[in-house]
Structures are given as C-alpha cells and as structure tokens.
Amino acid sequence: MQPELYLSYSSAFLIGLLGSTHCLGMCGGISASLSMTLPVGKGFRLRQTVMLLAFNLGRVGSYALIAALIAIFSTSAAGQWRWAALLLMTLAGLLLIFMGLSMGQWWQGIRFVEKVGAPVWKRLAPLTRRFIPVNNPGQALALGALWGWLPCGLVYSTLGWAALQPTIGAAALTMLFFGLGTLPSMLATGYAANWIRNLQGNRGFRRISGALLILFGLWTLPFQALMH
Template sequence: MQPELYLSYPSAFLIGLLGSTHCLGMCGGISASLSMALPVGRGFRFRQTLLLLAFNFGRIASYALIATLIALLSTSAASQWHGAGLALMTLAGLLLIMMGLSMGQWWQGIRYIERVGAPAWRFLSPLTRKFLPVHNGGQALALGALWGWLPCGLVYSTLGWAALQPTVSSAALTMMFFGLGTLPSMLATGFAANWIRGLKSNQSFRKLSGLLLILFGLWTLPFQALLNH
C-alpha cells in the first residue's frame, strides 16, 4: 500500500510550498546573507540571482542525496519484511501531522525529531565557515550542499514520504520536487525580505498551511490497510 506515484511529485512540491514559513526560519537567514555579501553596483542583481540559485541547487541536491540513502535502506527493508511498507506509511503520516501541528503553532513536538540529525550537523556545520562570506557561485553551491543537511522537521517529514517510493530514483525525485516547492520562498528571501518576513508572521497563513499538512499526513496513514490486518 503506497501513495499513487502520479500524486507524489506534485504533492511533494505542494508540501514544500506550504512549508515555506518553516524554511524561512531554518534557511532564510543564510539565503538573505548571500545578497548582503555582494557590493551594490552594476550587475548586482545578476550576481545575486546566480548566488541564490547556486545555493538552492546545492541544497536541493543534498535533499535528493539523503533520499537516495534512505531509499536504499527502505527498499532493502521492504524486501525482507512484509510489514515495512505499513510501518513506513505510518511514520510518514505521523511526521507530516507533527509538522502541521508545528506549522500551525499548536505543538512543537517535531523539534524532538529534528534532534536525530544533530550529530551529523555538528560534524558538517564547521565546514560551512570555509565558504563564508560567499563571493562566487561555487562557494554558494558548496554552502547549499552542506546546508541541506541542517536538521529540519519539514525535510524529515517529506523524507518519510520519499521512503515509501518503489524505487530509489523516485524517492530522489520526490525530494527534488519538494525542494523545488521551497524554492520560491527561498529566492524571495533574497529579493523581497520585508514581504517574506510579513508572510512568516502571518498567523492565518501558518495555520492554514499547518492544517493542510495535517491533512496530507492523515491521507498518508494506512487506515484501510491496518483495518484489513
């Protein structure tokens, strides 16, 4: 029992889009700082766009890489344990519900899940300093590739969903579409910081996004399959 594949890519994109305010809190500051390192003058907007795109390309590539590693484990588990699919669906649904509760500011339990990635981030975070301040696309790309490993409940929620995919490549594509969904807000952080800050503090937007993420989580939970068991 898995979500229909043709729904997974646009849904992953929508989850990224809905989670924009969470992304701004986690990655918005570093994204905005890319612009601040550039001297204002001729070609500023072009250089700003290049750095933002390179940073986000590296970030999304890391999401796809993490999904590949997770999918290698999940597909192996599914081949050896019949109940792996149900367990993964349940975990993915619960993570999305927890993310929705956090987004709507009703409960912040997702923070405990984010601690899972803390050891890896303690190892990688010092490496980010080697690319700061960012002056070219290569530095921005490398920084984004490292930043993609930042512990993030929204990323983990979607990774749980990506692990449900039948192949490693489809899991990676799921995370790529998720990353593309986060792209508009991350780019806007550099171009329209004031508008984005307003969106982040908009309680109605946060609660609506949270409710929709909860619905995604409920849709993912394998209620029918569990009843049949």
C-alpha cells in the first residue's frame, strides 16, 4: 500500500474521532434509542452491543457506498483535468475548515452545506419508519444504512477528502476508516450516556477538536500545487 494511502486512512480515522461530538448530536439519539426497546434482564448487554454494532455497520457501509459513487466521477475528472483535481482539493479543505469552525462553535456556516443532501434525505427519511421500533439486528442494520444518508457536515467534509483518493476502492476505504473513528462515541452512547453528554458540552474539547479539523483543512488546500 502506498504511504499516501496510509496517511489518508489514518487522517480519516482521526477526523471521525475528533468529530465525535458532532456525531453524537446527529446520530446519538437514534443510537441510544436502540437500547430502549430491549427487555432488561439476562443477556441485555450482549443484545445491546449486537444492536449497536448492526446499526453502525449499516451507517458506515453507507458512507463507503456514497464515497464509491462520488469517486466514480471524481477520479476520472481529476485524472483528465488538473483544474478538477485542484478544485476537489480546495473544496475538501474548505469543508474541513468549515466543519472545524462549527465544531469549535465559532461559525455555523456548515449548516448551509448540509442542505445539499436534504432532497435525498427527504425521500429516504420516510423509509426509516419501517424499521422503528427496532426489534432485531436486521432492522438495526437497515436503519443504520438509511441513517448514513442523513445530511451531515462532518460526513460531507470527509467525503471531499475521499474524493481526492486515486481509486474508487481507496475512496470507499477512506470513509470506512472515518466511520471506524466515529464508533467509540457512537457505541459508548448506550453505555455512558451522561459522560458522553458532558463531553459533548465541554467547550474546551470542542474547541481543540475544531482547531485540529481546521489544521487538517489547511493541510488539504493545494497551496503547493498552485505555486507550480
């Protein structure tokens, strides 16, 4: 594997990890609700874990699928036209910067970007009702797969990064690693809801995470390429 791909995958994982507080706001509620329909008693923790894993498997799988669909076009365009590659790098960097500003609670302009996916979500949202309440892992998997299309600035920011990858498979893997980075907070929602809520409201944590996302965005911008 190329060293650049290792860097992309590890960076995507860190973006997911740093964006945990945003993930909790967007998906934490539905993730926590999976436990509410389970009967309390022997084997509760095991059933809860299976439900959470199934939901998040579906969610992360959708991220990878969306990345692959975008990469079909982005890899072709970037390979043929230099300006297209520079445009993709600029968009990816700006989206990460916008997300960092939102995470740090400095500016909420990323909300306008989230409206891009609203038409798709408007069609998919009614389908989620078919799987609520969730009674088995299959329903949790299907619900997670649909929930992965929820308009989300953090996902869109990382999709911009994924679009920069040289192949469709690399783009899908980038989003897979991003999804894995979001797992700790999403899985912890069912076990440590109070601690997670405190972390989400911690101003210092949000600002440090936001600043790091901004640095990722600045690093992505094609300053060096524009000089040549």
